[in-house]
Amino acid sequence: MHWRADAADVAPLLPAGLRPDEHDGSSWVGLIGFVLGRASILGSPPIPYLGDFVEINVRLYAVDSQGRRGVVFVSLEAARLAAVIGARALFSIPYFWSATSLVRASGALTYASARHGRSQARTAFSVRPTTRRVTDDPTADFLTARWALFAHHRGHTMRLPNTHERWDLYEASLESIDDSLVAEAGFPALASRPPDSVLYSPGVTARFGPGERLRPL
Secondary structure: OEEEEOHHHHHHHOOOOOEEOOEOOEEEEEEEEEEEOOOOOOOOOOOOOOOOEEEEEEEEEEEOOOOOEEEEEEEEEEOOHHHHHHHHHHHOOOEEEEEEEEEEEOOEEEEEEEEOOEEEEEEEEEEEEEEEEOOOOHHHHHHHOOOEEEEEEOOEEEEEEEEOOOOOOEEEEEEEEEEOHHHHOOOOOHHHOOOOEOEEOOOOOOEEOOOEEOOOO
16 A cells, blocks of 8 residues: 655655655655565575564655665564564664564455554554556556665665566555554554555565665765
């Protein structure tokens, strides 16, 4: 799910050397639920148990001084404590240990999360995918064709490139939402109104490369 947002509200939340990436007159804020499956580290075989979990993130969109686009995560809720600790230690990615879940019933996907030690940081939303495939949609391409992650790490802004096949996207509808994560991220009014884009994908295989420091703007 994505909402339009004012670039002036997004800019203060970005690491140094980045500016808000805009499309169709606005920047965007995403609330994304998905299942991470068969995760591995540095080319290892898939990690049993620890490499499979439900994750829910709040994300922004940014561009660096070379015009390279990427994602900036404001928060990521995950059920595996080891993955949370590892991602924070290796890349300073803002993972939070949370009780996350996904229920599939009657054609709908219901995601839920409650952060351990901070119960007010929570979300629950239900989305119903359709069979209508999304093609030739500039907004969908802007939101999903992202080939890097930006993060602030040890005093520097880092870029971690990734590769994956093109997302197989379908239209979806939001059936219900009770969310505080978007407000916690700094956008208190967004989740109280319908999202401007709701998409579903059965998934892709993503691979991340080594990180690099960004040059200042």
